[in-house]
Amino acid sequence: MVADTRTKVQRRDRWVSWIVIVVFVVALILGWVVKTVAENRYVAYSDGTIQVRYPEGWILLDVESPVIFQAADKPTGVRTALIIEQRPLPPSAARPLSVLLQTLTMERGSNWMAYRVLEIQEGVEIAGWTATHVAFSYVETNPNPFMETVPVVMRGADYLIPDGEQILIFTVIAPESEYDQVQRYLEDFVRSFQK
């Protein structure tokens, strides 16, 4: 009778494989925690009439009516920004929201270069409100024609939310290359809003 003496490595190899899998799963769970933390870094803002949350590290900018709130990722230049405007609804119009939308488009069309409305969706539900969602684009450029600058294509979106005789317009604008990443800011921004 012959008995083989061999190194018992296979059972240990299996253990090692399981330990590697456990390490991987733990890393994924921690990764999910990091993702959640990264996606929920906001600062609360309150001025007595409105409360809202905006991304941590952003700068609050001075505002003039009809803008009641504006925060941006940097103070000047091409920037990503969150804006709230409050405008009265035209009282005599049959479809006041459409009239306001046209006014907004005309204003932006004259102030923002190459402003174009890309899509309008009515009856969008967000944070318990029924809103009108508008997607748009325009071009940001330095007004000094002697400056050697490259125009930047900007993308943006609004939620227009009727509030009694007023309308609240929540807007995000961002360079086209960053737009997909910042869209969630707008939704979180609207959800955080309280009067």
Added chain:
Amino acid sequence: MEQRIVCCVCEKPIEGEPLRIGNRLYCADDYAKVTRNRRSLWWASLLGIGVLVVFVVLATLIFQAIYPQLEASGAVPYVGVIIALVPALIWLAFFYLQDVREPEPKALVGGVFILGALVAQAVGIPLIQQVFQTPEWLSTSPVGLHLLGAILVPGFIEMFLIYAAVRYTVYNAKEFDERVDGVVYATATALGYATVMNIHLIQDVVQAGSMRPAPVVLGVAENTMAIAAFGGILGFFLGRCKFEDEPAWWMPVGLGLVAILNGLYIFFLNLVTTPNLSLQGSTDNSWLGLILGAVVAFLTFGVLYYLIRRLGRQAPQVSTS
């Protein structure tokens, strides 16, 4: 009862005194194979990285000089696939040209390359981009979260999938009979993974509206060199795990180490290549990414060469039949 001592690789009885690595017993032939260094691998890696850098520099300069209108000619998909495949083909070509003494089976090396590509397409990229949605939060997060996220999400996912593709296939094959085979097969798997990442990178650029070949070539080269290098380190751990008596923490620590290196690389690559956007235009820092990728790859394969050579020198020399 007669007692026989069996080689842990070929499982044949060992004549005479068995050779040991830790508690593992080897016959003379297998011991010589396990401890052999494979010069072809290092030459292939060295030449592959060098030729890839030269290719990228030349291609970028040519593309910048002639500004080819690829969209108009409909050549985007073909040029994209060629650009995505070139780095892997360069490495594989050099490896086979150098690997003449005892060549690894082409089917196995090709097989793990394809498997690497498949796991990237089926698991890695969907998990990173759609489940963890890293493009939406990773690069815009503060430094600490950015770094942690890069290590824990793409760092671990990419390296674990390359590990799994080798560990559960070729690792158990009889052709995986040298310590350095871990580096060969894990590098080939990593190249497959990187090729699919490159195809996705090109797809994203095309979908964004413009195929500018010069930055794409740079991005592809950076991806490939870094993933291949980290795959090589992972393979070093796999090779020693199979043939040496390493403790149970060896492989998990190896995976953790390459995941950290991969995450650090992703973090620093984002940091150095992110263009500064302003009304004065954007600055193109793609060249810094190429330099980072090349330095990481050279250093990694250099350190691996040194480690495997040192291990070979430490092992007692035996004559084989």
